[in-house]
Amino acid sequence: MACVHNVNYVVIINGYPTKIFCVGQGHRQGCSLSPLLFILVMDSLSLHIKKVVLEDQFQTLKMGNNISISHNPFVDNILIMGMIFCFSWLCLVHIYSRFANASSLPMNVNKSILYHGQCDLETISYTKVYFPLR
Secondary structure, rough: OOOOOEEEEEOOOOOOOOOOOOOOOOOOOOOOOOOHHHHHHHHHOOOOOOOOHHOOOOEEEEEEOOEEEOEOOOOOOOEEEEOOOOOHHHHHHHHHHHHHHHHOOOOOOHHHOOOOOOOHHHHHHHHHHHOOOO
């Protein structure tokens, strides 16, 4: 957020810097810095997910002997794949809540879905408390 609030900017055009200017209303859609800032923020989320996978705090989706998938970031979305265990979802809730607070990017629950296979109803109910998905 330090790159967004109360900061002065200089843009280099054809190798020459412009005069210093400040952004009064924050960044808006269409701002040339928005895609870069979004990529940096999503990379941070991706790194946090990778870290908890390496620390065995989040159970990934096993695809074969040595192949597992935890997440796949897209342009403006992220697909998270894992086994539904309470400890894995608690870890994910912790990561996501910190991410949402730091980035001001809340989850759009109208565009989010929790798919599950054979899982007990208590765990599914538990995850829906933290992720009110349809």
